[in-house]
Amino acid sequence: MFNYFHKKNQTGVRKIKPSKPQDEKFSFPKTPTGVEGLDEITDGGFPKGRPTLICGGAGCGKTLLSMQFLIKGITDFSEHGVFMSFEEPSKDLSLNVKSLGFDLDKLKAEKKLVVDYVRVERSEIEETGEYDLEGLFIRLNHAIDSVNAKRVVLDTIESLFAGLDNQAILRAELRRLFHWLKEKGVTAIITGERGEATLTRQGLEEYVSDCVIILDHRVIEQVSTRRLRIIKYRGSTHGTNEYPFLIDEDGISVLPITSLKLNNEVSSELVSTGVPGLDTMFVGGGFYRGSNILISGTAGTAKTTIACYFANEQCKKHEKTVFFAFEESPQQLIRNMKSIGIDLEKHIDKGLLQIHASRPSLNGLELHLLTLRKLIKDFKPTTVILDPISNLITVGNENEVRSMLVRLIDMLKANNITALFTSLNKQNDNLRPDLAEESVSSLVDTWITVRDMEGIGERNRGIFIVKSRGMGHSNQVREFVIGSKGIELLDVEFGPEGILTGAARKSNQLQRTVKAMKLQSDLDRKDREIDRKRKVLEANIAALKNEFESVVEELGILKATEDLHSKIMIENTPKTKKK
Amino acid sequence: MIKQPAEWQLLLYIAGQTPKSIKALSNIKKYAEIHLEGKYSIEIIDLLESPQLAEGDQILAVPTLVRRFPEPIRKIIGDLSNEERVLVGLNIKPIK
Numbered sequence: 001m002f003n004y005f006h007k008k009n010q011t012g013v014r015k016i017k018p019s020k021p022q023d024e025k026f027s028f029p030k031t032p033t034g035v036e037g038l039d040e041i042t043d044g045g046f047p048k049g050r051p052t053l054i055c056g057g058a059g060c061g062k063t064l065l066s067m068q069f070l071i072k073g074i075t076d077f078s079e080h081g082v083f084m085s086f087e088e089p090s091k092d093l094s095l096n097v098k099s100l101g102f103d104l105d106k107l108k109a110e111k112k113l114v115v116d117y118v119r120v121e122r123s124e125i126e127e128t129g130e131y132d133l134e135g136l137f138i139r140l141n142h143a144i145d146s147v148n149a150k151r152v153v154l155d156t157i158e159s160l161f162a163g164l165d166n167q168a169i170l171r172a173e174l175r176r177l178f179h180w181l182k183e184k185g186v187t188a189i190i191t192g193e194r195g196e197a198t199l200t201r202q203g204l205e206e207y208v209s210d211c212v213i214i215l216d217h218r219v220i221e222q223v224s225t226r227r228l229r230i231i232k233y234r235g236s237t238h239g240t241n242e243y244p245f246l247i248d249e250d251g252i253s254v255l256p257i258t259s260l261k262l263n264n265e266v267s268s269e270l271v272s273t274g275v276p277g278l279d280t281m282f283v284g285g286g287f288y289r290g291s292n293i294l295i296s297g298t299a300g301t302a303k304t305t306i307a308c309y310f311a312n313e314q315c316k317k318h319e320k321t322v323f324f325a326f327e328e329s330p331q332q333l334i335r336n337m338k339s340i341g342i343d344l345e346k347h348i349d350k351g352l353l354q355i356h357a358s359r360p361s362l363n364g365l366e367l368h369l370l371t372l373r374k375l376i377k378d379f380k381p382t383t384v385i386l387d388p389i390s391n392l393i394t395v396g397n398e399n400e401v402r403s404m405l406v407r408l409i410d411m412l413k414a415n416n417i418t419a420l421f422t423s424l425n426k427q428n429d430n431l432r433p434d435l436a437e438e439s440v441s442s443l444v445d446t447w448i449t450v451r452d453m454e455g456i457g458e459r460n461r462g463i464f465i466v467k468s469r470g471m472g473h474s475n476q477v478r479e480f481v482i483g484s485k486g487i488e489l490l491d492v493e494f495g496p497e498g499i500l501t502g503a504a505r506k507s508n509q510l511q512r513t514v515k516a517m518k519l520q521s522d523l524d525r526k527d528r529e530i531d532r533k534r535k536v537l538e539a540n541i542a543a544l545k546n547e548f549e550s551v552v553e554e555l556g557i558l559k560a561t562e563d564l565h566s567k568i569m570i571e572n573t574p575k576t577k578k579k
Numbered sequence: 580m581i582k583q584p585a586e587w588q589l590l591l592y593i594a595g596q597t598p599k600s601i602k603a604l605s606n607i608k609k610y611a612e613i614h615l616e617g618k619y620s621i622e623i624i625d626l627l628e629s630p631q632l633a634e635g636d637q638i639l640a641v642p643t644l645v646r647r648f649p650e651p652i653r654k655i656i657g658d659l660s661n662e663e664r665v666l667v668g669l670n671i672k673p674i675k
Contacts, residue, residue, distance in 0.1 A: 119637045124653060126668030129602075129660035134594040135626060135638040142630035164640070164656075 028236045031079070031151070031187040034072020035065065037254030041239040042230065046211055051178050051188040053208040055200045056215030060226060061247055062191040063088070064097070065215070066153040068251045069189055071102045074112045079150035082143040082186075083115045086159035090115040100251050114143040120163030127165050133173040137180060144186060152181065152188040158202045178207045199231070210234045216242070225366055228254055244366045255369060255407060266290065271383075271418055274313025275306055277480075277489030278448075281465055283472035287446055289382075290416040291469070292409055294440060296423040297450035301461055302482055303422040304328070306450065307385050308337045308344065309487060310420050314383040315347035321383040322375055323355045326391040330355035340486045354379060360391045365404040368392070372408065376415055384412060388422040389440065402440070409443050445469040453479070453501050460502040463489070479505065587611070587619035587669075588648040592633070594626045594641045599658045603642035606659035614671050646670075 030044035039045050046052045046069075054062050070081035085093055093115060094104040107113040116139060144152065157174065164170055181188045190208055192200030199205045205212055212231040217224060227242045245254040267289040272279055279285045287293055293310075295303045307323075314321045325333055333355060334344050347353035356371070375381065392401050412419045421440065441447055447466040452459050461480055465473040479501045480489045493500040493508055500508050591607060593600035604623065611619045626633050626641065636645050640656040646669050655668040 116634060118639060120639065121637075124651075126653070126655040126664055127657050128655060128664040128668070129657035130599050131640045131642060131657040132599070133639055134641040135592060135633050135643065136640070138594055138626045138630045138641075139633040139638070142633070160639070 030236070031073075032077060033069050034076050035068055035252050035254060037243070037245070038228070038252075041228075041243055041254060042211075042233065043237055043239075046187055046189070047233070047235065048187055049182065049185045050210040051181050051190055051208045052211040052213065053190050053192060053200070053204055054213045054215065055192040055194050055205070057194045057217060060215040060217040061245070061252060062215060063093075063155050064100070064247060065252050066155055066189040066191055067093075067097050067102065068100075070113065070151050070153055071097075071104075071107070073151045074107055080112045080147040081114075081151040081153070082140065082147065082149045083113065083153045083155065084140060084143070085115065085117045085155050086120065087156055088117070089119075090117045093117075100249060102251075111147050114147050114149070116140075116143050120159055122163050125163065131166075131169065133160075133170075133177070136173075137177065141184075144184065150186055152186045154188065154190045156191045156193060158192050158200065158204065161202050174204070175207050215245075246366050246370050248367070248370060253370065253373075255366060255373075265416055267416060271317075271319075272313050273306075274309040274311075275487050275489065277478070278306075278463070281474035281476070281478065282468060287418060288470065289418055290413060291418060291445035292412065292443065293418075293420045293446040293448065294423060294444040295420065295448045295450060296425050296441075298425060298452055301450040301452060302480075302487065303424070303450060304333075304387050305337070305340065305482060305487060306448075306463075307387050307420055307422050308333070308342055311353060311383065311385055312337075312342050312344065312347070314418075315344075315350075315352045318352060319383050320379060320381040321347070321353050321385065322372075322379060322381040323353065323385045323387065324372070325355055325357040325387050326360045327387065329357045333357075340482060340484065342486065354381075365392060365400055369404055369408055369411075373411060376411070376417065382417055384417050384419045386419070386421045388424050390422075390424045405440050405443060441466075446471075451477075453477075455501075456503060458502045462501065586648065587615050587646065589619060589621045589669075590636070590645040590647055591621060591623045592626060592636065592638045592641055592643045592645065593623060597641075600642045602658040602660065603644065606662075606665070607644055610659075610662060610665055610671075614666065644669075 028044075029048035030042070030046065031048045032039050032045040033042065054065060056062050067083065070083055073079040073081050083090075083093070088096070090104075097104060104113060104115060108115060118136065118139070140152070143149070157177075160170055160174075161167070178188075178190075190204060192202070192204045194214070195201040195203070199212065199214060209232070211233045214229050214231055216227045216229070218227065219225075226245050226247065228245045229242045230238045230240065243254050245252055269289040270284050270286040271289050272286045273282075295306055297303050304327075311321050311323050323333075328336070330348075334348075337344050344353060344355075348355065354375070356375070360368070372384070376384075389401075389405065392404070409419070421444070423440065446468045448463065449466050450461060450463045453462045454460075461482075462477040463480055464475075464477040476492055477499060478489050478492065479499075480487055482488075490505070493505045495504060495508050589607065589611070591600075591604060593603070604621075607621060611621065624632055626638070632638075636643075636652075636654075638645075642656070642658060644655040644659060644665075646653040646655075653668055653670065655665055659665050
């Protein structure tokens with residue numbers, strides 16, 4: 001069924017595709033940004049041959065974003081670039097971006113990039129009378145022509161306002177500059193500091209109106225997140241949300257909160273849970289490959305153990321697995337698992353398993369997501385385990401965690417990775433899930449709950465399946481025990497009042513054994529009695545037989561006597577009588 | 580060193596023969612004749628012909644008058660119509 005629909009969908013997509021070239025005729029010409037994720041949001045990149053304004057406060061990554069735009073343009077799209085800096089000398093700039101792996105000096109030497117530092121020093125300049133900024137135009141023009149640049153960055157042109165007095169001239173000249181850039185046909189980025197009432201301090205948005213992007217750097221509960229939003233984009237559709245973005249050693253990457261479509265490949269292949277007995281609770285005998293599994297439960301209900309079982313099972317099948325531990329260090333995890341007979345170290349040595357242990361508060365949610373993204377790219381795991389996701393809530397609020405998990409799940413699904421999450425929930429009496437679970441429960445495909453079953457002075461663990469999309473599953477709460485050999489799911493024990501666990505199970509079992517023994521002895525006795533009866537019967541039968549035989553014999557004797565008698569009579573009769 | 584610099588090296592950056600640049604040139608010539616008679620040289624650089632020179636002296640605006648010598652380098656932008664400011668800017672005349 002699933003396959004059928006899936007195929008149908010695929011052909012549906014293919015049908016649409018041939019019409020795409022037609023669409024492209026009308027589509028807006030764009031320049032790919034080279035920033036991961038940004039092209040997706042802008043639906044292809046910045047407007048080609050037009051200026052784009054990037055504004056934001058201090059330290060939100062304006063310069064970096066524009067630098068990445070230039071460098072990726074050179075390395076990935078072979079479009080040469082000009083960086084006109086009004087703030088940082090070119091030497092500083094080279095040094096700053098070197099840590100991100102961008103080698104400006106090399107690109108400059110190869111004549112692919114020009115970095116021009118425009119220094120505007122108020123103390124050196126005296127203004128008298130009329131002037132224009134033709135000098136700047138000439139410099140820019142010269143720089144563009146010298147490397148045949150297609151991409152230009154003016155980083156932060158507003159510095160001019162600090163250096164020059166005559167605002168009227170400046171404004172007129174800036175307007176002319178942007179026009180000139182358009183005519184020149186270069187795709188330009190202009191950066192601007194964020195103003196108080198306006199987007200930029202000097203209201204540059206008045207001049208650059210084709211595409212405006214705002215960057216923002218916010219700290220919420222001591223965790224900072226950078227965000228990007230497209231305010232306007234003439235002639236094109238674009239994502240309107242605020243998208244978190246990250247700056248790391250590879251530059252900027254933007255993470256769209258939700259992927260727009262839910263059209264990932266689905267697999268009908270099954271993977272074993274690794275827990276003996278748990279597989280049989282699923283009709284199919286395990287999880288679907290590429291599905292998401294949530295294991296929720298209160299503290300000490302062996303969530304991590306089950307997760308490790310799964311990891312172990314996957315590794316045994318030579319599936320690459322990544323285990324994110326937010327609570328335990330790898331060493332601790334290995335030691336603990338050894339106590340129940342699971343050797344994770346062996347898998348690590350083979351390179352099949354990676355354990356990433358970090359406190360959730362080490363970095364923001366986005367960085368966690370990015371780490372995962374990187375790992376998926378580099379390590380290419382088929383299984384990912386997060387233990388536990390509920391700890392992430394300490395980093396962000398409910399919505400953020402949820403949105404992060406949505407993105408995470410989207411990402412995992414897109415890569416057809418089987419993912420297992422554990423979630424610690426608060427002890428509560430009813431079966432209602434608490435917030436941590438609730439936030440993800442609708443996102444996951446399979447939800448297994450492990451819970452404490454308390455009663456008569458003991459605590460037992462029970463496991464049951466809350467849901468399993470696309471697969472029938474058992475409705476039973478199965479008790480399980482963890483011994484030195486690991487997890488063991490016990491058979492269901494029915495008592496008069498339902499399923500029994502722990503000591504009740506034991507006493508019930510004992511009672512059953514006693515009963516069985518009694519029954520057996522009863523049976524044995526009955527058997528013996530029957531035996532005896534049979535023997536009596538048989539004896540009776542033998543006696544009757546004997547009696548019968550003697551009667552028969554007597555009858556035989558009588559008959560013989562009679563015959564003899566009649567014979568003698570015939571012989572003694574006189575023959576003359578006949579004559 | 581000589582107490583009074585023997586020569587004033589002035590550079591005027593222009594971009595083509597625009598009214599502004601012509602005006603600036605005539606202005607500076609006038610002031611120099613009056614205040615720096617015989618001690619100055621004016622070099623005119625047309626950026627349209629040699630755009631690569633703009634970067635060296637950090638030229639943005641045209642016309643720009645640069646005092647190369649004596650140090651420090653001073654820049655005056657505009658058509659130099661305000662004599663007072665030009666002379667102050669070039670440090671020929673102390674600020675009153």
